[in-house]
Amino acid sequence: MTTDLATPRTKATDQDRLRRQLQDYGVYYGVAVLLLVNILFTPHFLSTENFRTQAVQVAPVLIVALGMALAIGSEGVDLSVGSVMALSTSLISLYLGYGIWIALAAAVLGGAAVGVANGALVAFIGVQPIVATLALMVAGRGIALVLLPQLKDVHDPSMASLGSGDLLGIPYLVLIAAALTLLVAFVVRRTTFGRQLLAIGDSRPAARLAGLPVRRVLILVYVASGTLAAVAGVLATARLTASDPTSLGTLMELSAITAVVVGGTPLSGGRVRIGGTVAGAVLIQLLTATLIKHDLPPSWTQIAQAVVIVLAVYAARERGKR
Amino acid sequence: MTTHPTPTDPVPPPSTPPIPSAPAPSWQDEATGPTRSERLSALAQQHGALVTLVVAVFAAWLSFDTFLTTDNLSNMAVSSAFLAVVALGMTFVIVTGGIDLSVGSLFALGGVLAAWGSRYGTAVALLLPLAACALIGLVNGLLIARSRLAPFIVTLAAMLGARGILLAVTDEGSRTYLVDKDSFFAKLGQGEALGVGVPVWITLALFVAGAVTLRRSRFGQYVYAVGGNEDAAALMGAPVARTKIAVYTLSGLCAGLAGALNAAWLVSGVTILGSGMELEAISAVVIGGTLLTGGFGFISGSLVGVLLLKVIQNVINQIGSLDSAYQQVVSGGFLAVVVMAQTWLGRRRRVL
Numbered sequence: 002m003t004t005d006l007a008t009p010r011t012k013a014t015d016q017d018r019l020r021r022q023l024q025d026y027g028v029y030y031g032v033a034v035l036l037l038v039n040i041l042f043t044p045h046f047l048s049t050e051n052f053r054t055q056a057v058q059v060a061p062v063l064i065v066a067l068g069m070a071l072a073i074g075s076e077g078v079d080l081s082v083g084s085v086m087a088l089s090t091s092l093i094s095l096y097l098g099y100g101i102w103i104a105l106a107a108a109v110l111g112g113a114a115v116g117v118a119n120g121a122l123v124a125f126i127g128v129q130p131i132v133a134t135l136a137l138m139v140a141g142r143g144i145a146l147v148l149l150p151q152l153k154d155v156h157d158p159s160m161a162s163l164g165s166g167d168l169l170g171i172p173y174l175v176l177i178a179a180a181l182t183l184l185v186a187f188v189v190r191r192t193t194f195g196r197q198l199l200a201i202g203d204s205r206p207a208a209r210l211a212g213l214p215v216r217r218v219l220i221l222v223y224v225a226s227g228t229l230a231a232v233a234g235v236l237a238t239a240r241l242t243a244s245d246p247t248s249l250g251t252l253m254e255l256s257a258i259t260a261v262v263v264g265g266t267p268l269s270g271g272r273v274r275i276g277g278t279v280a281g282a283v284l285i286q287l288l289t290a291t292l293i294k295h296d297l298p299p300s301w302t303q304i305a306q307a308v309v310i311v312l313a314v315y316a317a318r319e320r321g322k323r
Numbered sequence: 324m325t326t327h328p329t330p331t332d333p334v335p336p337p338s339t340p341p342i343p344s345a346p347a348p349s350w351q352d353e354a355t356g357p358t359r360s361e362r363l364s365a366l367a368q369q370h371g372a373l374v375t376l377v378v379a380v381f382a383a384w385l386s387f388d389t390f391l392t393t394d395n396l397s398n399m400a401v402s403s404a405f406l407a408v409v410a411l412g413m414t415f416v417i418v419t420g421g422i423d424l425s426v427g428s429l430f431a432l433g434g435v436l437a438a439w440g441s442r443y444g445t446a447v448a449l450l451l452p453l454a455a456c457a458l459i460g461l462v463n464g465l466l467i468a469r470s471r472l473a474p475f476i477v478t479l480a481a482m483l484g485a486r487g488i489l490l491a492v493t494d495e496g497s498r499t500y501l502v503d504k505d506s507f508f509a510k511l512g513q514g515e516a517l518g519v520g521v522p523v524w525i526t527l528a529l530f531v532a533g534a535v536t537l538r539r540s541r542f543g544q545y546v547y548a549v550g551g552n553e554d555a556a557a558l559m560g561a562p563v564a565r566t567k568i569a570v571y572t573l574s575g576l577c578a579g580l581a582g583a584l585n586a587a588w589l590v591s592g593v594t595i596l597g598s599g600m601e602l603e604a605i606s607a608v609v610i611g612g613t614l615l616t617g618g619f620g621f622i623s624g625s626l627v628g629v630l631l632l633k634v635i636q637n638v639i640n641q642i643g644s645l646d647s648a649y650q651q652v653v654s655g656g657f658l659a660v661v662v663m664a665q666t667w668l669g670r671r672r673r674v675l
Binding site for chain 2: 133143150255299308
């Protein structure tokens with residue numbers, strides 16, 4: 002992609018090749034190793050029920066990570082996703098009295114509105130994404146708690162069936178996550194918007210000089226991220242059959258960023274790997290599940306996750322721009 | 324105008340191909356000195372937070388009889404002190420153009436280690452958290468400076484990792500370590516001198532030292548240089564990597580010290596502290612006029628930023644019916660407004 006024609010091609014050393022391999026496929030190797038370890042050493046791992054549980058648990062993280070991948074691809078980041086999940090769960094509970102569709106629309110529009118605010122701060126005012134979304138991260142959870150001060154049970158048959166129902170044995174949550182993954186992958190690879198996004202992530206000044214609609218694309222990126230996080234919030238609410246704005250989505254920005262970065266998307270933008278993001282989300286889920294199933298305390302999960310993040314970024318450090 | 328080409332004249336070829344015009348470098352402007360509007364925006368950036376603080380205090384004094392009481396003020400001062408020490412380290416990091424998201428976890432870790440160590444005496448209670456937190460800061464700095472990883476992701480990992488270590492130390496958060504109320508260590512947190520809490524004095528001393536270091540020492544010059552333009556700093560012979568390693572170590576050290584002082588004040592190490600503290604510290608630094616892009620900032624501004632945040636929180640608490648949810652909405656909105664203003668002022672002052 003970024004082959005430099007001016008420099009003569011030199012033979013890649015074995016070490017270079019190994020490193021590139023690790024960068025591009027490391028996350029898949031990681032998933033494979035974890036699967037193998039679990040199949041060999043974890044009792045009852047190979048059961049449909051277990052796979053179902055793991056897949057349902059990974060679905061919201063993956064959906065948030067898809068939006069995060071777009072933000073990171075544009076050389077940004079979206080720290081407000083956890084708060085957007087909280088906001089969407091509050092809105093669902095607040096509007097459920099008016100019918101399920103109104104409630105869903107309110108939740109998703111709330112997420113999109115936060116995205117517009119993030120995008121406007123980044124695109125028009127020129128605030129760094131990390132700070133712009135930090136402000137919305139703090140304010141967003143506050144708004145969610147103002148709307149719904151404490152946990153509230155959701156008694157709604159359609160929400161319940163969304164959370165626990167399935168089609169041909171595949172849970173709705175997994176189907177929705179898969180559909181959204183395909184959609185985002187299509188947008189990134191095949192649409193003008195996707196190309197413009199990557200161009201902006203590669204170099205914003207260059208994109209501007211080339212006449213790309215930088216501001217519009219950036220706003221759309223954050224709207225997409227906010228909307229996806231809101232959808233994840235709706236799905237999490239449906240699965241838990243309760244709205245919990247205090248704790249829903251806490252540290253979600255971390256998990257999502259980890260999934261994206263571990264999946265090989267460089268933080269420096271210009272490149273988005275959707276397949277890697279899926280594998281990254283699965284890797285984190287498997288890692289957590291493995292440690293818990295072997296009775297290791299939660300503290301180990303956090304330390305392990307930290308080590309995985311650093312290793313993944315370390316492996317990818319030569320890639321991308323300087 | 325005899326040399327002016329008429330339409331029939333062939334246009335002489337330019338001696339060099341036209342270069343896409345880049346924004347004029349700022350040194351060209353400075354040859355003629357800053358303009359009036361540039362000076363004004365610089366003033367607003369430097370003292371805006373202080374003016375806002377004075378206005379906020381004045382408004383709070385008019386609105387609540389309970390605001391300007393000795394009790395309320397000294398409470399506010401002590402609780403500001405811990406955040407201020409964290410923000411001090413964060414200022415150095417942000418002036419180099421970096422960010423440290425691990426300080427909240429290090430604050431909590433420092434507090435728990437201090438409370439655990441206090442049974443072996445004050446020296447252990449102070450040195451253990453300082454050593455542990457400085458070590459984690461050092462690792463952050465090494466990964467950022469030597470391996471060239473993004474500060475944001477490295478310190479994010481450290482935030483997770485330090486929280487994990489903290490949970491491991493406290494049996495998954497189920498154990499609380501207490502500090503002996505009569506020990507010298509507890510006095511560091513709870514004692515008073517001249518009617519003002521000891522943590523406040525320590526914080527003030529640290530800020531004076533920090534301001535002198537950033538403004539007057541060679542290390543401070545390097546910090547500004549690295550944040551202003553890393554490549555230029557390297558060409559000038561500034562030790563870029565060493566400076567970065569030093570600021571992250573310093574930030575970890577400050578967070579650990581703040582945690583230890585906080586544990587002495589609470590006479591116990593509380594595991595759940597410090598979540599969201601990195602955001603508060605970053606907010607305070609940014610509100611204080613330090614640019615997140617690096618190369619520009621003040622230590623005193625961060626202190627003002629901390630005080631401003633605490634006054635706003637205090638006012639919201641005084642209103643009473645408004646709970647912490649509104650506190651978050653106001654803080655977040657305030658941060659957004661400040662950053663917008665800062666970006667606008669900064670854009671007028673120089674090309675970012």
